Amino acid sequence: MPSRTPLIICFIASSTAAFIYVINKCLAKTQLVQHVPEEYLWLPHALTNILGYMIVLLPGYLTYKYVQKVNYLNYGGEGFCMRTIGICFGEEEFILNPQSKVQPIQRPTSNEIFSIGYHFVGLQISYLTWGVLQEKVMTQEYQSNNAGPEHFKDSQFLVFVNRVLAFLMSGLCILIYKQNRHRCPLYKYAYCSLSNIMSSWCQYEALKYVSFPHQVLAKAAKTIPVMIMGKVILKVKYEYYEYVTSVILSIGMLIFMLNAGNDRAHSSVTTFSGAILLVLYITCDSFTSNWQGTLFKTYNVSPIQMMCFVNFFSCIFTSVSLLQQEAFLDSLDFMFKYPQFILDCFLLSVCSAVGQLFIFSTISKFGPLVFAIITTIRQGLSILLSCIIYNHHLNVIGIFGIALVFVSVLLRIYCGQRLKKVQKSNVIKTQRISV
Structure with missing residues (x-):
């Protein structure tokens, strides 16, 4: 079985890629793609782009499932196919050691200010x-002496x-x-x-x-x-202030979108x-x-x-x-x-x-x-x-919306730093009490 696996993988990848390519070519000739109103041209472009990506993605996915099914990586070997499959799909058990993290280098204040x-x-x-x-x-x-004005699309x-x-x-x-x-x-x-x-x-x-x-x-x-x-x-739990600032930000964005030109x-x-x-x-x-x-x-x-x-x-x-x-x-x-x-x-x-x-x-x-x-x-x-x-028009209400957006971002940063300081202070107090 292992000796035939590279041939089977090549067949899966090439046949799947060819199949997606044919579908994309046939779709490009349909009325659905060729006669789309200009304001919706992005739709067929997005569809053909995604089908183009599938020429790589689908063969890769099917190859991954086949490698898992036959347990190919456990056969061992040093061939080109084995090494390639191992690099692409091989999992290596690895647990981060907190002590191995690189400690930040302490620099003089003037150097840090210059670097920032x-x-x-x-x-x-x-x-x-x-x-x-x-x-x-x-x-x-874009304009040229040899051609009329044209947009890049x-x-x-x-x-x-x-x-x-x-x-x-x-x-x-x-x-x-x-x-x-x-x-x-x-x-x-x-x-x-x-x-x-x-x-x-x-x-x-x-x-x-x-x-x-x-x-x-x-x-x-x-x-x-x-x-x-x-x-x-990531199953992340967010703080209360993060939800509040997100709501403020969304309100500011909505105001800007409705009132700015x-x-x-x-x-x-x-x-x-x-x-x-x-x-x-x-x-x-x-x-x-x-x-x-x-x-x-x-x-x-x-x-x-x-x-x-x-x-x-x-x-x-x-x-x-x-x-x-x-x-x-x-x-x-x-x-x-x-x-x-x-x-x-x-x-x-x-x-x-x-x-x-x-x-x-x-x-x-x-x-x-x-x-x-x-x-x-x-x-x-x-x-x-x-x-x-580019002479974009902004009215007073639109500017107010922009201000709300950036105030919410800065408020989020400030609250995050304050929370870290409070948590650090509580940890220090707990350590002193325990001592």
């Missing part, structure tokens, strides 16, 4: 630039370029800097990779239907879905499409962060390893999907017609990748509190910068 300032500036520059370029690429017309191609550069940069960091021993089976990265791709795609696609300030505020208002995902996936909303239909895309974006993004948190805790994965392997799967998913849709040629043709797009696309990807590195470095050195404060400031500056550059 460096990370603050790096995050602001990378993500503010990324936000401006993201809105430009998805909403502004393929959000998935942007996701692909971003993920390729992020994978290369994180892979280079792994080669240069020493990392923890990697113990996580690779297939577990596929879940958060898929949700990460979908959240990014929805984020780009939503800019066709809602303004950038709406998108940023929706991103800030993802606290409630994150809490829901946390309770479902949306220059993408040419009709109620496009507004509805934008709202659905924002909900999908927030849901996928919330799952991504919670699933990654599970891998961090279970397998002691380093942030750079997480970035590398998640982007590795993202590159595979998006490239296969683009190839089966024959979309690479269209995007490359657009790049040749509008050279300015090449520069924007490259800078967008660089800012995204550099921003991810700053995020992981900030969290590892200063913790989630400092990162949350920097992110909150960045979101406020993103809205301000977008309104200045």
Whole structure:
């Protein structure tokens, strides 16, 4: 049986991938996909993208179930197939030792202030630039002497370029800097990779239907879905103040959405499409962060390893999907017609990748509190910068809604720190009494 297993695995993977490919091609020729109103074009695009990802996911899932059924990993051996299956699906028992955690390095105050300032500036520059370029690429017309004005439409191609550069940069960091021993089976990265791709795609696609300030505020208002995902996936128990601040945040977001001008909303239909895309974006993004948190805790994965392997799967998913849709040629043709797009696309990807590195470095050195404060400031500056550059209209009530959102975020951070200090103080008092 073991000698035939590699052949059976190859057959399962190739036949399943071919079957999904044929279904996708047949679906692309149906009236359902070819004659969709412009305001609902994102629906067939999302469907064909997901079917493209299934070319990789379904064969992988069936291979995993077959390997489990025949207990292939327990046969032993050193062949290429065995090693590959072991890396992808092999589980290794591993219990974190609290004593093995790296202790933070105590630095002089002046050095710490300089380092925080460096990370603050790096995050602001990378993500503010990324936000401006993201809105430009998805909403502004490109012009050239050889062609008329045209919008770039393929959000998935942007996701692909971003993920390729992020994978290369994180892979280079792994080669240069020493990392923890990697113990996580690779297939577990596929879940958060898929949700990460979908959240990014929805984020780009939503800019066709809602303004950038709406998108940023929706991103800030993802606290409630994150809490829901946390309770479902990680079984987390939240404090009272977390529910209160989430309600305040949601009220502020609702006020802003109802009163701020949306220059993408040419009709109620496009507004509805934008709202659905924002909900999908927030849901996928919330799952991504919670699933990654599970891998961090279970397998002691380093942030750079997480970035590398998640982007590795993202590159595979998006490239296969683009190839089966024959979309690479269209995007490359657009790049040749509008050279300015090449520069924007490259800078967008660089800012995204550099921003991810700053995020992981900030969290590892200063913790989630400092990162949350920097992110909150960045979101406020993103809205301000977008309104200045692209002339988005904001009325007084809309500004009040924005203020409520950011007040709730800062209040949440403050209450969290106060609670930690109270708990620490109670622990010290208990120790003194026991002594």
